Amino acid sequence: MHRSLISAAVALALAAFPLQQAIAAPKAAAAQEATTQLPRGVVPSHYEIALTPDAAKGRFTARATITISVTKATSSITLNAADLRFDSASVAPLAGGSAQGAKTSVDAAAQTATFSVDKPLAPGLYKLTLDYSGVIGTQAVGLFSLDYPGADGKQQRALYTQFENSDARRMIPSWDEPAYKATFALDVTIPAGQMAVSNMPAASTTTLPDGRQKVSFAKTPKMSTYLLFFALGDFERATVKAEGTEIGVVTRRGAIDQARFALDASKDILREYNDYFGVRYPLPKLDNIAGPGRSQFFGAMENWGAIFTFEYALLFDPASSTQHDRQEIFATAAHEMAHQWFGDLVTMRWWDDLWLNEGFASWMESRMTARLHPEWNTRLGAVGSRDGAMQRDSVATTHPVVQHIETVEQANQAFDEITYQKGEAVIRMLEAYVGENAWRSGVRSYMKAHAYGNTVSDDLWKQIEKAAGKPVTAIAHDFTLQPGVPLIRVGEPVCRNGSTIVPLTQAEFSRDRPDKKPLAWRVPVIAQVAGNDKQASTLVSGGKGSITLPGCGAVIVNAGQSGYYRTLYAPKEFAQLAQAFATLAPIDQIGLLSDSQSLGLAGLQPASNALDLAKAAPVSADPQVWSRIARLFEGLHWRFQNWPENGGAGRQRLNSFAIARLAPVMAQTGWEARSGEAPAVANLREELIGTLSELGDATVIAEARRRYAAMDKDPSIVPGPLRKTVLAVVAQHADAATWDGLRTRARAETNPLLRDHxxxxxxSVENKALAERALQLALTDEPGLTNSAAMISAVAQRYPDMALDFALANTAKINERVDASSRSRYFARLAMGSSNPATIAKLKGYAQASLAASSRGDVEAAIAAIQDRIKTNAARLPEIDAWLQRHSR
Structure with a gap:
């Protein structure tokens, strides 16, 4: 699953039930069994599903015939079911014989249904047949609908499914847990003229007497329930053949050309993955299905053979898409296709090891993008991804990569920065430690050993360690079984006979517990002397170590930035690096900026060190270095906004300094693309315009307004790649008349992708009164049900307290517009950017009233972020302001 960039969702008591300890077993045996919330003793092997959806009425009817193995005599069968109404149930021996009717009882809180028979079932094989009906929702859980304007302006409706992590039970009564793998045969009865899509190709299509069609899909391989998929609508499909597989894209009618880039990318990615994994993609086809709208929980989902992706992450429209959009489309496709192996072919046994899916898919996404599009130079983005993890991982509310999951709600909350970004960063570090070839050999062995099965993390470490001949498991355990961020303190280097000896000490980087006793990690460290291409590596173990480097001069620790740790230099050594900043490799410039900003705000070094680096950066620095500097300035801008000590003077000084630094880069970059410019320059243009707009640069704001005013008469004045950027500046600084004009434009837009945007x-408007109007608009039907939560989240970026208060006052309506899988997160994430102490009490009150104690992880993380921001602003902004006063022009 590819995480959505939108913040996620409100609270609901959704299956917050404790794990069942179904049978007693010795500890060794219990450790080998998969976690389950269902009674043991009945195991499914095949599902036959006959589904008839009624999109207009928002309901479906279905029959499920499930082949089961009863391993222990029982008088009842319990499986997962949510929001389903059962009409009949029976059980019959698979070998033949009379069926028994079964009595049905439903536990809505536990999301289970139990079917009881009078005559106990002896061990053996049976068929459980269930006739039932259910609801087609309006948010992306279970079987759901998405409405959108068609090319003729008339409203269209399409159906899709989203089952991860635990929502297959909303369409299919099932053993809805990853370890209960089975095969599936899906039959659907659909209206004439519409297209149905599932994991496998259609085996047959017949026309019924009433004109409807019955489509029977081929049987799937053995897989987990959350990977089953179905879609229905007025679709178009385009295909290419690659590596013996039919690769397809499916879109709403009229949008198929916008999926060509994703289709071509998928062809190249499949070839690379077949080679890398050493196991060929096993299904006959692989579709990527585009859906309008959005979710607060995810952007795309790796259903085996039928990836679902929201349009904004799949379609490339030259009229409005940017270079950044192109890269995101490729990265999303690479992520979801990696899941076809890591997650689909080999699946984690239980949600404790979710990172085996998501961390690896994120790492493969980055690796594949860098391999197939080296001109994008995306490897520099690894530092930003790592920062996202460290931000969450450096406070007390963090959790290990491998974490114990007890409830469905906790599984929902596990899709976070630790699972994705820390998982990715740890893999990158371990690959650098053992070497690319050994790592790939271990991954190939893992795939072959566990194909169509379920695993835990140690199954992977076993194969990697065997291939590498290095103690990978011990290091991996340090970084995945305990939380937190190591801190490597760099001692005074000693130059002797043309080599430099550097002492290293391991501590822990904690933002909210400065006196915390450090945990211990075995930390792979790579370092080099600035200007010397030769690197050296060591393993810091037991808290101390040293490394000997060829050459003498300023020392770069974590050279290449593959390590998951913060690096703290003594003042003298940092000064040397700052002086040599312009000569460092771009990725180390970004890494040094990142560490300096984080360590400075935490009080471990001067908070102004990052500004020293930003001041030292030449205009000719790599575009991604300037993007990082722009984000540094914007982050400080937001901090000063909420610092009332000097009436806004500090913020004005920061803005003036930042504009003076960025304006020459903007002048060099220009407003429109030049022939042959690097893709990173196009991304920098978008970044600079957005940041300068936020800083209040009058020149940029005026130019965006000028282009916007002329674009309807002269579309060429706002080229496609610039359109969203210009609109964003105009929207941010809109007055009431401009805001009304943008709303009129949104109402008239027939392209769902542009309309949603x-x-x-x-x-995103800066005017508070207009932001309040946006909140009210969000709860009407006008924007579309799946856009409401995104609009409120956009207001929260600027006015978190106002957005939270609005959401708390409209809980029922918010619940209708937020994915059920996101509801325990949404309120918390609205408040994440607040600096108001009163917000903490509101969050605590909300959690106590609405959330089970086991479902408060995101609320606790939001409270920790607010507390950290309040403390850090008070402690560090005076120091930064003093630096700005010394360096003001």
Missing amino acids: LYVLLA
């Missing part, structure tokens, strides 16, 4: 822009 315009409504979210209406919520």
Whole structure:
């Protein structure tokens, strides 16, 4: 699953039930069994599903015939079911014989249904047949609908499914847990003229007497329930053949050309993955299905053979898409296709090891993008991804990569920065430690050994360690079984006979517990002397170590930035690096900026060190270095906004300094693309315009307004790659008349992709009164049900307290517009950017009233972020302001 960039969702008591300890067993045996919330003793092997959806009425009817193995005599069968109504149930021996009717009882809180028979079932094989009906929802859980304007302006409706992590039970009564793998045969009865899509190709299509069609899909391989998929609508499909597989894209009618880039990318990615994994993609086809709208929980989902992706992450429209969009489309496809192996072919046994899916898919996404598009130079983005993890991982509310999951709600909350970004960073570090070839050999062995099965993390470490001949498991355990961020303190280097000896000490980087006793890690460290291409590596173990480097001069620890740790230099050594900053490799410039900003705000070094580096950066620095500097300035801008000590003077000084630094880079970059410019320059243009707009640069704001005013008469004045950027600036600084004009433009837009974007822009307005209007608009039907939560989240980026108060006052309506899988997260994430102490009490009150104690992880993380921001602003902004006063022009 590819994480959505939108913040995620409100609270609901959704299956917060404790794990069942179904049978007593010795500790060794219990450790080998998969976790389950269902009674043991009945195991499914095949599902036959006959489904008839009624999109207009928002309901479906179905029959499920499930082949089961009863391993222990029983008078009842319990499986997962949510929001289903059962009409009949029976059990019959698979070998033949009379069926028994079964009595049905439903436990809505536990999301289970139990079917009891009068005559106990002896061990053996049976068929459980269930006739039932259910609801087609309007948010992305279970079987759901998405409405959108068609090319003729009339409203269209399409159906899709989203089952991860525990929502297959909303369409299919099932053993809805990853370890209960089975095969599936899906039959659907659909209206004439519509297209049905599932994991496998259609085996047959017949026309019924009433004109409807019955489509029977081929049987799937053995897989987990959450990977089953179905879609229905007025679709188009385009295909290519690659590596013996039919690769397809499916879109709403009229949008198929916008999926060509994703289709071509998928062909190249499949070839690379077949080679890398050493196991060929096993299904006959692989579709990527585009859906309008959005979710607060995810952007795309790796259903085996039928990836679902929201349009904004799949379609490339030259009229409005940017270079950044192109890269995101490729990265999303690479992520979901990696899951076809890591997650689909080999699946984690239980949600404790979710990172085996998501961390690896994130790492493969980055690896594949860098391999197939080296001109994008995306490897520099690894530092930003790592930062996202460290931000969450350096406070007390963090958790290990491998974490104990007890409830469905906890599984929902496990899709976070630790699972994705820390998982990815740890893999990158371990690959660098053992070497690319050994790592790939271990991954290939893992795939072959566990194909169609379920695993835990140690199954992977076993194969990697065997291939590498290095103690990978011990290091991996340090970084995945305990939380936190190591801190490597760099001692005074000693130059002797043309080599430099550097002492290293391991501590822990904690933002909210400065006196915390450090945990211990075995830390792979790579270092080099600035200007010397030769690197050296060591393993810091037991808290101390040293490394000997060829050459003498300023020392770069974590050279290449593959390590998951913060690096703290003594003042003298940092000064040397700052002086040599312009000569460092771009990725180490970004890494040094990142560490300096984080360590400075935490009080471990001067908070102004990062500004020293930003001041030292030449205009000719790599575009991604300037993007990082722009984000540094914007982050400080937001901090100063909420620092009332000097009436805004500090913020003005920061803005003036930042504009003076960025304006020459903007002048060099220009507003429009030049022939042959690097892709990173196009991304920098978008970044600079957005940041300068936020800083209040009058020149940039005026130019965006000028282009916007002329674009309807002269479309060439706002080229496609610039359109969203210009609209964003205009929307941010809109007055009432401009805001109304943007709303009129949104109403008239027939392209769902552009329409959705315009409504979210209406919520990004700086004017507080207009932001309040956006909140009210979000709860109407006008923007579309799946855009409401995104609009409120957009307001929360600027006015978190106002957005939270609005959401708390409209809980029922918010619940209708937020994915059920996101509801325990949504309120918390609205408040994440607050600096208001009163917000903490509101979050605590909300959690106590609405959330089970086991479902408060995101609320606790939000509270920790607010507390950290309040403390850090008070402690560090005076120091930064003093630096700005010394360096003001």
